[in-house]
Amino acid sequence: MRISLFITCYNDTLFPETGKCVVRLLERLGHEVEFPLEQTCCGQMHYNTGYQTEAMPLLRRFVKVFKDAEMVCIPSSSCVAMVRDHYLKMAHATGDAALIKDVGELLPHVYELTELLVNKLGVEDVGAYYPHRVTYHASCHSLRSLHLGDLPLRLLRKVRGIDLVELENIDQCCGFGGTFAVKNGDVSAAMLTDKLRCVENTRAETCTAVDNSCLMHMYGGLHRLRSGVRTVHLAEILASTEEEVVR
Amino acid sequence: MTVRVGEAAEAQPFPKAALPLLEDAQLRKNVRHATDVITRKRGLVVGEQKDWQQLRSAGSAIKAHTLRHLESYVRQFEEACTAAGGQVHWAADADDANRIIVELIEQRGGKEVIKVKTMTSDEIGLNRALEKRGITPHETDLADMIIQLGQDKPSHIVVPALHKNRQQVREIFMKAMGLKELGDRPEDLTDAARKYLREKFLKVKIGVSGANFLIAETGGVCVVESEGNGRMCLTLPDVLITVAGIEKVIPKFRDLEVFLQLLPRSATGERMNPYNSLWTGVHKSEGPQEFHVVLLDNGRTKILADEEARETLHCIRCGACLNACPVYRQTGGHAYGSIYAGPIGAILTPQLFDMEHSQSLPYASSLCGACYEVCPVKINIPEVLIHLRGRVVREQQSGASAEAIGMKAMARIFRSRRSFEAAQRLGRMGQWPFVRDGWIEHLPGILGNWTAVRDLRPLPEQTFRSWWRGREKGNKHA
């Protein structure tokens, strides 16, 4: 299958390894990956902060770039949620019939990475090897917007060598919340403290998630505490094999 | 019209108000304990209700329908209630409502009133208005008593004193009731309240209540409670004054079959709360022989007029969103500066003010969605929060704040591939003054809020897209 990758602006800029691992993983599974260079940002940060006018051109850009894609893979639960939960409403607000139609047609082809793997491509065992103690952090968008359920865990359970441990209070927000993390920095920090305590309690070496935005926040805190726990995107674990171990 | 929501208009912005609360270990422990207990109990009784989602959908549909036909339903309620011997008054804002209530009490020579827990009376600041005229209000709900006697502010919609523990309550009671001895077991404290109030219940001739539901079909009123203080205030006085927002109307008696299943399970984690009282106008056999309803707008019609946010008026004040909210669980209710705390407060308070005050509240959320998930009438609070943030940005700023300039500049950058790639290059170069040993531990300005508690990895040497471009080039050459 031909899969178009929307890597997201912050993965592109801050977490290129995640993107590389998505490509490696999907190609290993026998799929063709394309990366349209015209892509930039889905508009989530602007939209969620109240700059909805500013998010509109970014919607139009996303639609233009991916309109003809067979399927779009996004390795970020919050960006998928932005597209899925808000794009249609935004399009309707413009009254632009062509845009409404395009968005409506595009939405069913947009997948978060684990949705793509399990629900669309039908694989749980991706042939990965990752010999570490790992705990999985469920991002709020993955839980309550995309309703991923146990998709990420089903993929992780099939990884060879992994020692998977459950994270206590998995449904509690880590406190990132986009601009919330700076606008309400102190409350965000208090939420982070609770989350990191749960992570530390697992004694995992690695904390993973389907969203690098939570992980950036959590790793920022873990590093400040010099805790030694690292964070990696789920794609990086799934891309890791015995021949080519990721970190 | 001057909308008032307690003292929220003068409150500090949320991030500032949150600070001292985050540093209060006792308060945070009390809040955490209370929200944990209710959340656990709610989980059990919601879990056993197989048709919970269908009930939520029906509750939401009934509320949406009622709001759509609110004019005729409110009029119908007025007619039916009047026909049953009640008197209906209309109040455009808080002052209006307070004036009506004070007049009713003064005309009857009342010097004191007994009150059932009512958020609406806190909203309009009724107690202060009464005290100004020399009328003493006695709060009779245990938690409200703790708040009133301790000269405190409510911090939760359903359990307003959850931020106090038993030792703190004991001190408040001993001082206010003039007791020399009092145990600190909840039984002792409850017993003290029972004795203190029984005499008042039998003596005071005027009662003031809120309403959980106003029934258009019959003109009836429903009040939901646990302790029996409500029933005392609703049954024993000669005169009863009920103050309720216009959105409390439901179409028919049978609609209670939905709300009386949703509300107790969501609010206190009980299958049913101990007491629900339903009455219609004046009942000859017993109960108050004079009954007044004050229907309150105080900003509600403004909310109704905003298509994208009117679902805020679905709220049945169960407090489930507070208990589920990770932000509320850290700060408790006082950070919201309003008697309506938590996620529902974050959307309700600023809207009642037509966004003229409390603009920091829509930002007091990480948009985690836990509130929407537990809401028994399916208010999509995250959606409404985002919508209100849009209103704050559009109405508050002339586009000149540092944030607005930054956000608009970023939006322009994302509008073309060339500017995006240029910004990526610039960012990589611009960050070096801040990088120490491969990490960024301090940033200036608002971004300093990030590095106050978290480190940041510098932008890597190569973006994903430049890696991809290199790979494509390599593939072509191969």
Add this chain to the structure above:
Amino acid sequence: MPEAARSAIVERIANANRGVDAGAREAEYEAIERGYQTVAEMDRTAILATFVERLREYDAQVHEVGPADVAEAVRAAMAQHGQRSAVVSNGFPREWLPRGFELRTEADTSTDAMSATEGALVTCEVAIAHTGTIVLKNSRRLTLLPDRLVCVVRTDQVVETVPEAFARLQGMAADALTFISGPSATADIEMTRIRGVHGPRYLDVVIAPA
């Protein structure tokens, strides 16, 4: 002034709902989807067992008896608290009245006297198994002021679900109704459930055959 407030509010509501066809109200109401449970799914034995279990979870005492034993069960329920007198609700069946107590009728008892009395004896209109609730018409003071409440429920008054109860109560929709689920309670202090604040601390339910 009051009339001004009324018309201003009504006008604002009407403006907010411009374009809504008021004539469609009833049809739209009927179209509201009610996918929740509205009829019983359990058999009678299971319904009664659930009712008893849920009442006990609220700390109520439950006594299930045969047709000839109601008065005796009422007597025993009252005697266990060392009670000697009670106020009886208007219309309480004579054959269920216990012997050996000083009984007064509700109609002949003032509010202050009710508050000073030891206990109340009442019947109900309908009871709900799912929630362990009894629903009473009138007798609002009587079921509130005395510290001990004994209520006789006939098995045919017990329904499984809340909606079934509302269907039965429709004819009494404009009466004074009280839903009672266990003794008066609070959890306002540290979320510890305490039985009995202002209402009765003791609730005894006698379940009588239809």
